[in-house]
Amino acid sequence: MIPFLDLNAQNSALKEEIDAAIRAVIESSEFCLGPAVDRFEMAFAAFCGVRHAVAVNSGTSALHLALLALDAGPGKEVVTAASTFVATVAAIRYTGARAVLLDIDPERYTLDPALLEAAITPQTAAIMPVHLYGQVAEMDRICDIAARHSVPVIEDAAQAHGASFRRAPAGSHGRVACFSFYPGKILGAFGEGGAVVTNDDALARKMRAMRDWGQYERSVHHYPCFNYRMEGIQGAVLGVKLRHVSEWVSARQRVAGAYDRLFRERIPSGLVKTPRPCPDGLHAYHQYAIRVDQRDRVRAELHERGIQTGVHYPRPVHLQPGFSELGRAGQFPHAEALARTTLSLPIYPELPSGAEDTVVNTLAAIVDRTAARRKEPTGSH
Incomplete structure (x- = not known):
C-alpha cells in the first residue's frame, strides 16, 4: 500500500x-x-x-x-x-x-x-x-x-x-x-x-x-x-x-521532479496532463494534481492496486448544493473541466523510495488499457 x-x-x-x-x-x-x-x-x-x-x-x-x-x-x-x-x-x-x-x-x-x-x-x-x-x-x-x-x-x-x-x-x-x-x-x-x-x-x-x-x-x-x-x-x-518547512518543500519538489520525468518517459503524451509550475514562482506542491480522463475509474483501479489518491476537488463551489446561487453549470468551464479530471497523487517528504516508479508504472498500465478500450470498434450494423 x-x-x-x-x-x-x-x-x-x-x-x-x-x-x-x-x-x-x-x-x-x-x-x-x-x-x-x-x-x-x-x-x-x-x-x-x-x-x-x-x-x-x-x-x-x-x-x-x-x-x-x-x-x-x-x-x-x-x-x-x-x-x-x-x-x-x-x-x-x-x-x-x-x-x-x-x-x-x-x-x-x-x-x-x-x-x-x-x-x-x-x-x-x-x-x-x-x-x-x-x-x-x-x-x-x-x-x-x-x-x-x-x-x-x-x-x-x-x-x-x-x-x-x-x-x-x-x-x-x-x-x-x-x-x-x-x-x-x-x-x-x-x-x-x-x-x-x-x-x-x-x-x-x-x-x-x-x-x-x-x-x-x-x-x-x-x-x-x-x-x-x-x-x-x-x-x-x-x-x-x-523549522522544517523549507526542507519539506524541497523534498516535495524532488518527488514532483521524479513524477515529471517518469511521466515523460512512460506515458504517451496526451493521456495524462501533469502540473505545470510557472516560471515566475516556486511551486510548493501541496498536491501533485494530474489530469486524466475517466478519473473516477482510474482512481478506483489505482486503489485496487494499493495506491491511494485524492481529488481536490470533485465539484466546483457553484455546483455544490449549498452554494448553487453562485453560478450555473457551464458558467466556469475551466473550473468545471478541472473538477472532472483532477487526481492528486501521493506526494510528501517521507514518500518511500521507489514509490514514484510504482505509481507511474501502475497508472501507465491503467491509462493505456483505458485508451485501448476507447479505440475498440463498437461493431457494425
Whole structure:
C-alpha cells in the first residue's frame, strides 16, 4: 500500500522535539494563546516576509477574520476563484457579503487576472485569489488591478506554505493573507489552526482584538466578535514544524521532479496532463494534481492496486448544493473541466523510495488499457 499521506512518518521523526514543546505548554498552563503562540507568530511572520502573524483556530477563521477586518459585510462583494475548497466561499458568506466567482487560468489553476477588472464594482470589498495546490496566483497582475480600484487583496494561501511568486513568499503580496494549519497541510498542526499575516500594523492590532472577543484590554469588548484564539499546544507544535518547512518543500519538489520525468518517459503524451509550475514562482506542491480522463475509474483501479489518491476537488463551489446561487453549470468551464479530471497523487517528504516508479508504472498500465478500450470498434450494423 502506498498511502496518499503519512503523517505518522513526519510526526515520529520530530517526536522528541514536539514532546518537549508540548510538555512546556502543559507545565506553564498557558493553553490559550500564550508564549508558545507568540513565538510561533513571530517566526511565521518572518517566514512569510511580513511584520505580523495573527494565529487563530482554523484556516476558515483566518479568512473570516481578514474579511471582517476589511469591512466585508452585507451589501458588499468579494471576488474569488471558482476552483477552491468550500471554506473560501463559506467565510465570505459568514460576513453577509456575496461571493463573485471567476474562472481559472487553465494552466495555472488559479484566478484568471484577465477576467478580474470586469468583475469589480463599487460594492467590491476585497479580491481573494486562491493559491491552489501550492502554486501562487499571478499576483502582480491581480494586485495592479486591485490597486487601480483601491480594493484590498486577501491571499487564500491555505495550500501555499513555502511557495513564492517572483521570489517573494506566498503571504507577502496582498494586504493580508490567510493560512490553514490543518494536519494534512505542508505545515500542519495536531488539530486545527490558522493564521492571518500582514504588514499593516493597525490591521494586525485590530485582528488580534477581533480573535479574542474584540478585546484590546481585558473585559472591554470593542467589536461583536469571536473566540478564534489558537491553543498553546498547537502553537508549540507548529513552532517545531515550521523549522522544517523549507526542507519539506524541497523534498516535495524532488518527488514532483521524479513524477515529471517518469511521466515523460512512460506515458504517451496526451493521456495524462501533469502540473505545470510557472516560471515566475516556486511551486510548493501541496498536491501533485494530474489530469486524466475517466478519473473516477482510474482512481478506483489505482486503489485496487494499493495506491491511494485524492481529488481536490470533485465539484466546483457553484455546483455544490449549498452554494448553487453562485453560478450555473457551464458558467466556469475551466473550473468545471478541472473538477472532472483532477487526481492528486501521493506526494510528501517521507514518500518511500521507489514509490514514484510504482505509481507511474501502475497508472501507465491503467491509462493505456483505458485508451485501448476507447479505440475498440463498437461493431457494425
